[in-house]
Amino acid sequence: MLDSALECCQKCRGVIATIPSRIECDNGLCSRVLHSQCTGLTKEQLKLLETIHNLSWKCDGCLGSNQNQSLLQLSKWLEQSLRQHEKRLEVLEQRSKLDDPGQQAPMLCPYLPNTISRKAISITVAFVLLTTLLGIILATTTNLFGKTLNKNQDNIGGGLILRFVHRQAWLAQPPQKTLADLTLPVSLVIVLPTNSDNCSTQAQCVLRVRLRQTFDIESLQEDDIAFNFVIGGDGNVYVGRGWNQVGAHMSGYNVRSLSFAYIGSFQNQKPSAKQLSVTHLLLERGVSLGKISPNYRLTGASKLEPSITEYKADQLYQSFSNWTHWS
Numbered sequence: 001m002l003d004s005a006l007e008c009c010q011k012c013r014g015v016i017a018t019i020p021s022r023i024e025c026d027n028g029l030c031s032r033v034l035h036s037q038c039t040g041l042t043k044e045q046l047k048l049l050e051t052i053h054n055l056s057w058k059c060d061g062c063l064g065s066n067q068n069q070s071l072l073q074l075s076k077w078l079e080q081s082l083r084q085h086e087k088r089l090e091v092l093e094q095r096s097k098l099d100d101p102g103q104q105a106p107m108l109c110p111y112l113p114n115t116i117s118r119k120a121i122s123i124t125v126a127f128v129l130l131t132t133l134l135g136i137i138l139a140t141t142t143n144l145f146g147k148t149l150n151k152n153q154d155n156i157g158g159g160l161i162l163r164f165v166h167r168q169a170w171l172a173q174p175p176q177k178t179l180a181d182l183t184l185p186v187s188l189v190i191v192l193p194t195n196s197d198n199c200s201t202q203a204q205c206v207l208r209v210r211l212r213q214t215f216d217i218e219s220l221q222e223d224d225i226a227f228n229f230v231i232g233g234d235g236n237v238y239v240g241r242g243w244n245q246v247g248a249h250m251s252g253y254n255v256r257s258l259s260f261a262y263i264g265s266f267q268n269q270k271p272s273a274k275q276l277s278v279t280h281l282l283l284e285r286g287v288s289l290g291k292i293s294p295n296y297r298l299t300g301a302s303k304l305e306p307s308i309t310e311y312k313a314d315q316l317y318q319s320f321s322n323w324t325h326w327s
Contacts, residue, residue, distance in 0.1 A: 007022070007033055008033075009033065009034050009035045009038055010032045010033055010034055010059075011034050011035070011038040012035060012038050014035065016033065016035060021035050021036050021037075022034075022035075022036075023035070023036055023039055023049065023057055024057075025057065025058055025059040025062060026056035026057055026058050027058055027059070027062045030058075030059060030062050032059040032062075034059065039057065039059070040060060041057070041078070045078055048078070048082065049078075056081050057078065057081075159234075159235025159236075159273075159274035159275065159277040159278035159281075160235075160277065161281070162237065162278060162281040162282060162285055163235070163236050163237065163278075164236070164237050164238075164239055165202065165205075165206070165232075165236050165237065165238045165239065166239050167239055169206075170206045170209050170210060170238055171206070171210060172209075172210070172213060172225070173213060173214075173217065173224075175223050175224040176217060176222075176223040176224065177223050179223060179224060179241060179245040179246060180245065180246040180255075181244060181245065181246070182243075182244055182245055182246045182247075182255070182258075183255070183256070184243070184244070184290065184291050185286075185287075185290055185291055185292050185293040185296075186256060186257055186258050186291070186292060186293065186296070187256070187292075187293040187295070187296050187297060188253065188256060188257035188258075188296065188297050188299065189257060189258050189259075189260060189283065189286075189292060189296055189297070189298050189299070189325075190249060190250060190253060190257050190258070190259050190260070190299060190300070190301050190304070191259075191260045191261075191262065191279075191298065191299070191300055191301070191316065191317070191320065192227075192249060192250075192259065192260075192261055192262070192300065192301035192302075192311055192313065192316075193261065193262055193264060193265055193266050193311075193313040193316055194208065194212055194227075194230065194261050194262065194263050194264065194265075195265050195310055196208050196211070196212065196263060196264065196265065197264070197265075198233045198263055198264035198265075198269070198272075199232050199233045199234060199263050199264075200233045200234055200272075201234055202232070202234050202236060204232075204233075204234075205232030205233065205234050205236065205238065205263055206238075208232070208263050209225070209230050209232075209238045209240075209263070212225055212226075212227075212230070212261075213225035213240075216248070220248075222248045223248070224240070224241060224248075225240045225241065226240070226247060226248040226249050226259070226261075227240040227241065227247055227249055227259045227260070227261035228240050228241045228242060228243070228245070228247045228249075228258045228259045228260070229242075229258070229259070229260050229261070229282065230261045230262075230263060231260055231261070231262050231263065231275050231278060231279060231282070232263050232275070233263060233264065233271075233272045233274060233275060234274065235272075235274030235275070235277065235278050236278070237278060237282055240259075240261075243258070243286065243289065243291040244291075247259045249261070249301070250301055250304065250305065250311075253304060258286070258291070258292065260279065260282065262275055262313075262316055265313070266313035266314070266315040266316035267312060267313060267314060267315065268315065269315055270315045270316070270318075270319055271315070271316055271319055276319055283296075283298070283325075295325075296325055297325060297327045298320060298323060298325040298326050298327065299326070299327045300313070300316070300317035300320070301313075302317065303317070303327075
């Protein structure tokens with residue numbers, strides 16, 4: 001009871017009368033209490049323990065049973081504890097500098113903690129850089145897209161480049177049966193009119209081509225639209241049967257020719273400059289693809305069958321009179 005009440009030294013078994021002379025082992029499982037003089041520490045070491053509260057001590061029982069070894073380990077333990085204390089002081093000093101208004105980093109918002117302000121600045125800078133980069137990419141893409149769009153507009157407005165409007169784009173019906181393959185390259189290209197209203201926009205021309213396909217299938221009992229290609233007044237080329245399938249444009253010539261049909265009726269009206277311009281490009285493409293023979297002959301349907309009135313289109317044929325391959 002006395003030991004417990006008065007707290008005895010675990011080494012000399014003497015009563016620890018005063019608090020300054022009391023030293024407790026830092027090992028929580030041990031909690032050994034000794035007199036200062038019983039610890040084996042020097043006066044300088046004991047003074048450090050008294051003046052620096054963050055330093056700790058371990059008894060020789062926790063460090064080792066050999067007395068000489070324990071004294072050496074006690075010194076090492078104290079030095080280690082002292083270095084940890086110095087590190088804590090350095091951390092506290094750095095924190096005090098950050099808390100000092102004169103040393104504080106610029107804050108985005110004075111009401112936010114300093115660490116949040118730094119993160120906010122970093123996020124803002126990254127966001128600005130990303131926005132700038134996206135702006136540059138968008139401007140470049142828009143410029144390229146604008147140039148492409150202008151080209152397409154020029155093409156629709158003037159037939160300056162070869163632009164095909166494929167069957168799915170003008171909502172073509174599928175052929176009634178499989179069409180025969182054409183023997184390529186062909187040496188004859190036949191031009192002829194559709195004998196319908198002309199057109200100047202893609203919407204108008206799509207309607208004319210769809211009506212023509214319906215007429216050929218329903219009224220003429222053909223398997224598909226009769227022509228290989230239909231050339232609109234908008235300067236676009238509407239794909240009919242295409243390069244590879246036999247057309248139904250003129251009996252006796254279908255298996256050895258390609259047909260270019262021009263939307264309109266050309267007894268009294270000439271084809272548009274767009275139609276003539278894109279015809280040059282279409283013929284050149286056919287030759288380059290090996291679909292049309294380089295020494296092909298370009299001719300009008302009424303030149304081959306003068307008696308058939310639906311082929312008559314004098315203004316159309318006269319437009320080709322000075323072309324190299326016209327016959």
